[in-house]
Structures are given as C-alpha cells and as structure tokens.
Amino acid sequence: MTTLRRSIPLLSACALILFTSGCTNTYPKETNYGLVQQRKESLNQSRAYQTEQQAKSIIHNNRTMAYDHNLSTQIAAMHGVMGAIVMRTENNAYVAVMLDRSAAGTKSGGNERFTRGPLDPKNNMPQPYYQNLYTNELATDFLGYDTVKDHRNLSHIFKQRIAEKIRAADPQVHDVYISANRNFINQLNSYKLYSTAGASLQPYIGEFNKGVTQIFGTEKLP
Secondary structure (H helix, E strand, C coil), X not given: CCCCCCCCCCCCHHHHHHCCECCCCCCXXXXXXXXXXXXXXXXXXXXXXXXXXXXXXXXXXXXXXEECHHHHHHHHCCCCEEEEEEEEECCEEEEEEEECCCCECCECCCCCCCCXXXXXXXXXXXXXXXXXXXXXXXXXXXXXXXXXXXXXXXXXXXXXXXXXXXXXXXXXXXXXXXEECHHHHHHHHHHHHHHHCCCCCHHHHHHHHHHHHHHHXXXXXX
C-alpha cells in the first residue's frame, strides 16, 4: 500500500501517537480471546466480519468514506487494543487496530516487528520518534505495540468481538473489515488527521479502495 507523504496539520505528539486510545481503561489480565469455551461458543455464531466474502468474490468499490470517532473510541476501549481507527463507507466499516498486551489470544504468529529502537544519546529519546513525529506514520518501531501484517493472523474470536461491537453500535453497517497491518494503520491515520482538520476525504477514495483491496483481497474466502 502506498504510504501517504502529503503535508498534514501539526498536531501534538500525544495526539499523533495515541490516536484513539483506550489507555485510560484498566484491563483484567486474564482476558483471553483464545479460551476453549469461547471457541466452542463461536461455532454456533454467524461470522460478523467479512461476511459477504464468505459467499462470493467482492469488489471494494466504496464511493464515500468518513472517520467515525465514536466507533473508533469503542473499539479502542476493548481488551487487547491500544488504539483504533474506524472508517465508515456507505455500507461498510474498515477497522485498523494496534494491539497491546492487555489480552491474550488476539493473534497467531509473530509481529511485523517489535522493538523500541536505540536511544539517542543526545536527547535520551528513541530516535524513530523524531523521524516520524510530523508524519502520518503512527505505527512505528518506536511505540513498541504489536502490528500484524496479515489480517488472517488475527484470531477469529478477537475479530468477531470487534465486528459485533461495530454492528451493535451501528446497525446500518453491512460488513466489517479488520486489520492490524502497519501500512493500513498508517494509511487510515492519514485520513483521520485530514478529517479532523476539516478536509474532505473524497479525493482519497480511489486510493483507499486500492489499499483495502490489497489488504483484504477480493476472492471468496476458503
């Protein structure tokens, strides 16, 4: 996915780093999306995310998109989620999440990368922080949170809970797409920054459709 490099409004470091964050909440350490009981219960539930793609191939041909602060805040408050950005189109919700260690069973396999970066001896701050402070690159090695390249490596239960919360909050949502891919997070963060600054997102709809096609594909899921 092409990472945007257009100029964006100058925001505080806190706003850029935390985006929509659930950091003010406390989480029970025993939260686990991988428990056997939860997996058994899910067998009797219809899947709440990428539902249309279960039955047939699809096309991401969205005509409008908007940053949804309310949905973003609700997903960010979930166990295992450091922050979230939700984009609503005319029919769907596209969700970018950054993971933390407040829950188990959110993913399988390793992270895209997990490091806090070398300390800069001059200022005692991780160097990547300065390299990315005024760009759209929210997900970087500096923060040390988890990103997952392939959305299929996020656990079913975790994605199911996110999608259920989205649908409960907005029954008009036709389908839900969820990813913790680093490029996807950074792309949606750009749109969020443009939107909160009062800019129209309509010029980026073609770019957005191309990006979500790359992330989620169009073929019928196995």
